[in-house]
Amino acid sequence: MLKIFICLFVVSEVFSSNFTCFNGGSIDASKICDGLGNCSDLSDERAELCASIICKADEFKCYYGACINRENFCNNISDCIDGSDEFNCGKSNTSCDPGEFRCSSSNHCIDSSLICNQIRDCPAGEDEAQICQPQSCHDKTFHCGYGRCIDRESVCDNFNDCINGDDESDLLCKTLSCFNADCTFPTCPPIKSTRLNVKCFHKNIQVDCDKNIQPETEAKYSCREFYQPESEFHMFNDKAICQQDGRWSTEILKCEPKCGYLKESIPLIVHGFSTEITFPWHATLFIKRGNEFMFACGATLITELVVLSAAHCFAHVNESEVKIAIGARHSNFTESLNKDSAKYFDAQRIIRHPLYLDVLGNYGSDIALVELNETVTLNYEIHPACIDWELDDITSHLTRNQLGTIVGMGVTENDTNSEVIRMTLLPIVANEDCIKLQPRDFQKFVTFTTFCAGWGNGTSLCNGDSGGGLMFLSRDLKTWKVQGIVSLSPRRQSTFFCDPYKFTVFTKVGLYVKWIKFILNNIHNTHTEPLEVVEYEPIL
Structure with missing residues (x-):
């Protein structure tokens, strides 16, 4: 809520007669953000206070937001606290040419088109710092491409009020000076969003x-x-x-x-059991074997177009062979179609992590995203789980003995798939304990990209539970976040079935949030149609 507080703070200060400095002093409110530093602690010239101010057409806006008389621009005197009024006065040791941005930390110049492009071109990153704070510009202002607002009267007056010169671009100024029928005016991009x-x-x-x-x-x-x-x-x-x-x-x-909310509370029950609780983010993967779709894996809905699962679930499988059911409660595809009020989707695209190498890479980076062929209509019964984007909860969630919740329809104690959805709670196991208690030939699968969970008492996950999400309640106890994806568990000797007395290995979702966001940004585009997904760089 910090930004909201600052906005209200600015309003109250600008319209009151006095401003209270942080050190307790008081100055006339008309003197804040004038470049002079009237408070001895300079608290009247803070970027948080000055950034949103709209300077008059005859004023210069300092990089941090203060307004000074334009006649003081390039007068060899620093009239802005940060000295930015002397930054574009021609190439010198302390100044850059117009159309450039001066990196104050290193005194070198970069092209102004590079500011606020989410890449640090200045050594200290000042080209991506306070100047990039976005503003909502009202109808008597002009919006610079990097986020700031200027007075509309300042547009095309032969002075760069936008640091990058947007207000003086040839296209803009030709458009504003054209009044005949042959003029071609630029248009704004359409707004296309299902959200x-x-x-x-x-x-x-x-x-x-x-x-x-x-x-x-x-x-x-x-x-x-x-x-x-x-x-x-x-x-x-x-x-x-x-x-x-x-x-x-x-x-x-x-x-x-909106993500990760449940209508019902979850009872603390250790052993797996069939449940009537609706987990609105749980998805079921059916894969075509011969002429039939067979239950294969679990998955987690993370947006209205994407589910998260394990990469190994899609070994030797293409998109046309996959059906995704959200809300399914039966593992038999035909029975699910007839009995469940689930929604069914085709796979538009299966996107495995680029570092996934199957058994050759010890199933490292066992994570995949599936783009659905159409948008899921969200409601109380179907909506996504949350991702711990800022990793606020990952440490507390993945601490020894913390309980995660998971649902699935994998193999039961009878060595057959569960006919209905079941739920269990599993405690986190420290990696050193997991390695110590796993079979020797399985220890190589426990790495920094994974974690272990389980009881080791016969209650476990098994074949068919792969890809499902291990969920934890957020710190504020309001939403559920997916922190793990079921990846592997040791087999019972001489069988293809899991050993329920061993621990399950999960892919650690938090290590892949950058990659997940990279993919989602390619799939979801608020302004235009979804972009074609480009080659994915191998980032975690």
Whole structure:
């Protein structure tokens, strides 16, 4: 909630007569963010306070957000606290040319097009720091491509008010000076998202949002039911205006599915048992064997288009041979079709982790994503599990004796697949204990990318449970996060079945969140149709 607090803080300070410095002093409120540092501790010139201020057309905006008289730009005196008014005054030891960005930590220059591109081009990363804080620009401002807002009167006045010169681009200025019928105006990209409720209005007339959009069109939007804003920045982001340069005045609202909530509480029962509790993220994989689809593995829904599973579940299998059922309670495909209120999908694409090498690589990186052929309609009965993106809970969850919850329809004590979905709770086992108690030829599968769980007393996971997600309740006890994927367990001697008195090895989901996000960003695109997935770099 920090950003929300800051916004309210700015408003209250700007409209009060006095400003209280952090060290207890007091100054006139009109003197905050004027580049002078009127508080002895400089708390009146903080970036958090100044970044959102819109400077007047005759003012220069310091990199951190303060406004100074434009006549003081490049006067050989640092009128901004950070000295940024002297950064673009021609190439020298302390200055760069217009169109460049000065890295203050190293005194070298980079092209201004490189700022806020999520790549640190300055050694200290200042090209990706405070200047990149996104803003929601109102209708009398212009939105610079890297996120800042400037007064619309400052556009095309032969002065770079945007650090990267967006406000002085040839295309924009030609567009604004063109008044005849032959003019070609840039358009804003369409808004295509199954996660948004959106309406577009051009001069008070409703127009299509899913086609190229004319300048001065206003888009009003909100997240659909069962979705929520992706970040705090988007909490109050409800509209955007198409600018004359073909860019939206603010980043279009990004929504994500609400995840990981259950209607029922889970009882603490150790041994596997059939359950009537609905786990809305659990998915079942059926794979075609001959002319029939047979139960094969479990999986976890993580967005409305993607399930997470184990890579080994798809050995020698192509997309046309896979069916994904969400909400299935029976392991027999025909019985599930007739009895379950499940939703069934085809596999559009199976995406194995690029470092997965099957048995040749000791089943390391045993993780895969499956893109569904159509979007899942989310509701209380079907919605995704949460991913621990920031790894807030992974340490506490994967600590010895912590209990994880898992459901599946794998092989039971009778050496046959369970006819119905079953649930159990499994404790985490320290890797050193797991290695010590596993058969010697199985110890190589316990690595830094995996962890172990189980009781070692006959209650275990088995064939067919592979790919299922081991779930843990978040620290705030509100949502369930998937921390593990069922990968391997030792076999009983002279059989193909698991040994329920040994521990199960899980793939550690937290080590692969960067890769998962990389794939999801290619599949889900808020503004346009889903992108073609590019070659995946081998990142964890």
